[in-house]
Amino acid sequence: MQAVATEPARQAPAQPASFIQEVLRGVAQVDFMPSAFTGIFFVAALAAADWKYALYGLLGAVVSTATAYAFGIDRETVSAGLRGFNGTLVSLGFAVFLGAEHLSTVLLAIGGSITVVVVTSALATILGTWNIPTFTAPFCIIASVMTIAAPSFTRVWHKGPDLAALPEAAGGTTALDWNQLWHAFFANVGQIFFMPQWYVGLIFLAGIFVASRVAGVMACVGSLTAILVAWAMGSPAEAVAEGLMGYSSVLVAMALCGVFLVVSSWSFAFALLGAAAATGLTAAMTLFFDPFGGHTFTWPFVLTTVVFVAAVPQIPRLRRT
Numbered sequence: 631m632q633a634v635a636t637e638p639a640r641q642a643p644a645q646p647a648s649f650i651q652e653v654l655r656g657v658a659q660v661d662f663m664p665s666a667f668t669g670i671f672f673v674a675a676l677a678a679a680d681w682k683y684a685l686y687g688l689l690g691a692v693v694s695t696a697t698a699y700a701f702g703i704d705r706e707t708v709s710a711g712l713r714g715f716n717g718t719l720v721s722l723g724f725a726v727f728l729g730a731e732h733l734s735t736v737l738l739a740i741g742g743s744i745t746v747v748v749v750t751s752a753l754a755t756i757l758g759t760w761n762i763p764t765f766t767a768p769f770c771i772i773a774s775v776m777t778i779a780a781p782s783f784t785r786v787w788h789k790g791p792d793l794a795a796l797p798e799a800a801g802g803t804t805a806l807d808w809n810q811l812w813h814a815f816f817a818n819v820g821q822i823f824f825m826p827q828w829y830v831g832l833i834f835l836a837g838i839f840v841a842s843r844v845a846g847v848m849a850c851v852g853s854l855t856a857i858l859v860a861w862a863m864g865s866p867a868e869a870v871a872e873g874l875m876g877y878s879s880v881l882v883a884m885a886l887c888g889v890f891l892v893v894s895s896w897s898f899a900f901a902l903l904g905a906a907a908a909t910g911l912t913a914a915m916t917l918f919f920d921p922f923g924g925h926t927f928t929w930p931f932v933l934t935t936v937v938f939v940a941a942v943p944q945i946p947r948l949r950r951t
Contacts, residue, residue, distance in 0.1 A: 648709070649695070656691035656714015660766075660822060661834070661849070661881070662889045663841040664710045671837025672823070676722070678833060679825045682730040683722060686739060687823070690714075690721025693743035701747065716750055717743035719769040719823075719928075726824045727777050727925065729788050738786065742772050761950075762939055763890070766881075766928045778924045804864045810871035811857065817873030818853040818880050822928070826872045844888040848901060852876070852883025855905040865913065878912050878931035879905040885935045891942065892949040900938065900948060908934040 654669025661672075677684035694717025698708045707713060721739035728735045749768040757764055780787045806814070813828045819838075820831030839846035856876030865875050887893055887901035911930040919926055942948045 652695050652709050652711060653688065653691045653714060655709075655711030656695055657687055657711070657718050658837070658841065659711040659715035660718055661838055662845065662884055663838060665841040668837040668841040669711075671833060671840060675820070675830045675833035675837065676823060676825070679827055679830045680730070683725060683823075683825070686721045686725040686730060687718050689736075689739055690717035690719065690743045693717055693721070693740050694747050697744045697747045701751075703747075703751070713747055713750065716746045716764075716766060716769040719766060720746050720772050722823060723769070723773045723927070724776065727773075728780060728786065732788055734786050734788075738776065742776065746772050757936075760940060762936055765885075765932045765935055767932045767936075770927045770929050770932055773927050774919075774924055774929075778922055781923060803867050804861065806857070806861055806867050806870060810867050814857050814871045814873060814876065815850075815853050817871065818856055818876030819849055819873075821873035821877035822881060826874075831873070838884075842888070844893060845884050848884045848887050849880050851887075851898075851901070852880035852905045855879055855883065855902055856909045859906045859909040863910070863913075874916075875909055875912055878908045878926075878928055878934070881928065881931040882908045882934050882938075885931075886938055888951075890935075890939055890951055892951055894947075894949075896947040897949075900945075904934055904938045907938075 651666040654666035654673070655664050656669070657672045658665050658669040661668075663669075673684050673688060676687050691711075691714040695708060695711075695714045697717075698713035703713060720742040724735050724739045724742060728738065746768045749771055750764055753764040753767055816828040816831030816835065817826050818831065819834045820827060823830075823834065825831070835846065835849060838849050853876055856879035857870060859879075860870045860875040869875055883901045883905040885891075885901075886904045887897040891897040891900065908930045911934055912926060915929050916926045939950075942950055
């Protein structure tokens with residue numbers, strides 16, 4: 631979203647009720663939904679996994695939204711939750727990978743949620759030239775830097791020695807039983823927030839449907855596409871069942887049919903292609919980050935969607951929203 635170049639105006643501080651709604655929209659915008667009601671569903675889903683994760687998710691959205699207001703960033707952008715969702719993911723990601731119970735994690739979550747607003751603004755300036763959103767790239771940058779660097783800091787890393795290892799070839803059975811199949815369907819949605827529990831993914835999916843039936847359907851399409859592609863390529867069934875292969879595909883499918891592109895039979899096919907590509911890229915990026923202790927995060931979603939959205943002006947049968 632690009633602000634019109636006008637003389638800066640003094641912004642009135644957000645009222646408590648509106649600020650709460652903006653924070654909840656920030657949580658919901660992780661899945662593109664500008665709905666405070668959906669944000670409530672998402673917070674409930676995190677609480678179903680662990681109440682600490684719900685607090686961290688809210689903390690990131692609160693800090694990022696407040697920082698955006700303090701910086702004087704366009705009010706419409708902030709109000710829609712577009713400066714809160716990366717903070718949600720940064721804070722939650724730190725809690726999951728560094729340990730939610732440590733004071734150092736809380737402080738890093740706050741610092742990361744402030745810094746991600748700066749990174750978002752920088753990327754918006756660069757990508758805005760081509761009318762491409764920042765997606766979750768700001769979160770990916772900060773989370774990747776911190777998780778790779780964390781073992782170097784004794785007051786940050788609390789998991790003991792964590793020596794990186796060279797990637798190994800996939801092993802284990804590739805046959806998905808019925809239990810793994812339906813677990814994977816919901817876990818693909820939950821893993822967008824790092825949550826592998828099927829019931830957490832179910833609550834997230836319900837929240838998406840509350841905001842948009844089209845988005846809900848495309849989330850299901852992305853999840854099914856990822857399962858099919860991962861199975862066809864021979865991914866270990868355990869990784870598929872935990873949602874590790876499909877969460878980026880869920881986001882890609884939603885982004886390319888209904889969120890950033892007008893819904894049509896062509897954008898639906900485009901979204902299927904993008905979701906399949908993201909599944910393959912997820913495997914590639916997982917192996918890329920493994921040797922130095924990094925994590926894939928939503929990099930496959932970001933890279934796939936940037937490429938596919940950038941291609942739209944050259945494809946007359948597709949239209950941006």
